[in-house]
Amino acid sequence: MSALPEGAVGTLVLVGIILLVHESWRWAGLVLARDLTTESALFRWVQLVATALVAGLVARLVVFPAGALEAVDLTLRLAGVAVGIAIFLVTGRNLLLGVFVGSAVVLVPAFL
């Protein structure tokens, strides 16, 4: 942990760095969107860029997972996602049920 300064000074340095490199993207978004309305074509484009970006992250998290999920077979991971979507649509878009049942699919081998 030598990279992280200790104590109150270390904390201040850390927060300063975070604000600089991380929060500045949020502030930049605030400035750039100043004159944008929800009806404009530019807003729609950015909205679709953000949507595709989150979808890309979903696929990455499932196909190239980290931690304990890595040990689960890809077929089982994809099955979990498919079951989640199916439950979501069948139950009239019940988010909690879709997420719960879908992710529980990876527990199935533990009971076999």
Next chain:
Amino acid sequence: MTGKDGASETGTPAGEAGPFDHAPVADPDLTKPDAPAPPAWVGPATGRRTSFVRGLAVAMSAPGWVLFATSLGFGALARDSGLSIEMSLLLTAALYALPAQVVFVDQLARDAGLFAAAIAVMLTAIRLLPMTVSMVPFFRGDPGPGLLKIVAVHFVAITSWLEGQRRLPLLPPRLRLAHFIGIGSGMIAVTLLGTTLGFYAAASVPVSVSAALLLATPIYFLLSLIGVAREVGDSLAIALGLLAGPALFVVVPGLDLLATGVICGTIAFLIERRRKVRP
């Protein structure tokens, strides 16, 4: 009272009679033919404070639970990497973006140095730019001080962005900023709670259960995207993003999310426009 719509968020269609049921407000934004009804708690007299409290309650519905599960994982990771509980909570509150938190902790654990850690965190944060730009225009009708927007954009992270995209268009413009700050505050409280619990209880979770918890996050993201999708562009952006995401992760790791977003989002945008021009 605030927890009541937690249940209706997930299943029941909006517009059911609730404790604050009133006639829908005559707002130009809400009278579009394809606009779904605003939630039942919205009335002509509904104030920004109510909107904020209703936003807080969102943290008690499905997205709050998923976020709690992922925060458990982060708390465990932070502890394994040798961070103190104070530092773990500080990172959670200051970054409020799980990918950045994980990358930062990972870099520190590998003794990569503060500079390398900062660069890695900066790369993960680029995605916040399009997310913020597509959130801020919803705040235009807020009558309060502009400084509140700086608070609001701190809460731009995937979970609150998804909930914001889903809920804010249904609200009258004057209530949107307060609602989003409510959503963000509730979610940040949930992540702090989850981080703390994960930090102290991590070792007692079986591996199969942590695998299920890890899968909950992408499933929640995907179902929320499907739930928000209304036009052809949305569906296209989701489908293309799903296909291109892993491929671009192999080709341009680090910039894969941004590349996926720009490429697939632009294609979806162009196809949607073309369809609108020639119906």
